[in-house]
Amino acid sequence: MTLNARILQAARDRGVxxxxxxxxxxxxxxxxxxxxxxxxxxxDRGFVTYTNAAKIDLLGVCAQTLQTHGAVSEDVAREMAQGALARSQAQFAVSITGIAGPGGSEHKPEGRVCFALAGPEPLHSETIDFGAPGRDAVRTGARDHALGLILRALTGTDTP
Structure with a gap:
């Protein structure tokens, strides 16, 4: 069974x-x-908030958080997840913000992606450094990691 099929079944089982x-x-x-x-x-819905302005307007991310920590931070990821949850009919929200590449900086290198998961459990956030395998690989890896976070939250297991 594919990862997304497992998520579909687990979410149906939980009614979320x-x-x-x-x-x-x-x-x-x-x-x-x-x-x-x-x-x-x-x-329920998805939010694609590529710019800082979109993060503020659509998700309620605080401009001060963006200024202090930058868009690629667990602080922003947490506010994104909380904002998506508050602006939807969902019980679980996952968020992703990162640098797919090419580019980056010494402090925020290419391949760094921050995730957050909001729901009934305490807010969870983490950062994964995928390295610089190329834009497509970072984006695909980030997608798969986010799906794994959702499945683990739905099933209570550590294995996606």
């Missing part, structure tokens, strides 16, 4: 809806979650 807030993945998580027939049972 999902939402996502994406930056560097540009909608890949939403696309994966809606790929299967019946996904309308478990997917």
């Amino acid at each position: 809806m999902l939402t996502c807030a994406e930056s560097c993945t540009g909608g890949l998580v939403a696309a994966a979650l809606t790929e299967l027939p019946g996904s309308s049972d478990i997917f």
Whole structure:
């Protein structure tokens, strides 16, 4: 069974809806979650907030958080997930913000992606450094990692 099929089944079993807030993945998580027939049972909406202005306007990310920590930070990822949850009918929200490449800096290198998951459990955030395998690989890796976070939250297991 594919990862997204397992998510679909787990969310149906729990009777919950999902939402996502994406930056560097540009909608890949939403696309994966809606790929299967019946996904309308478990997917409420997705937010693609590529710019800081979009993060502020659509998700309520605090301008001060962006200024202090930058868009690629767990602080912003947490505010994105909380904002998506508050602006949807979902019970779980995953967010992604990162640098897919090419480019980056000494402090925020290419391949650094921050994630957050909001829901009934305490807010969770983490940062993964995918390295610099190329833009497509970072975006795909970030999508798959976010899907794994959702599945683990739904099933309570550590294995995606």
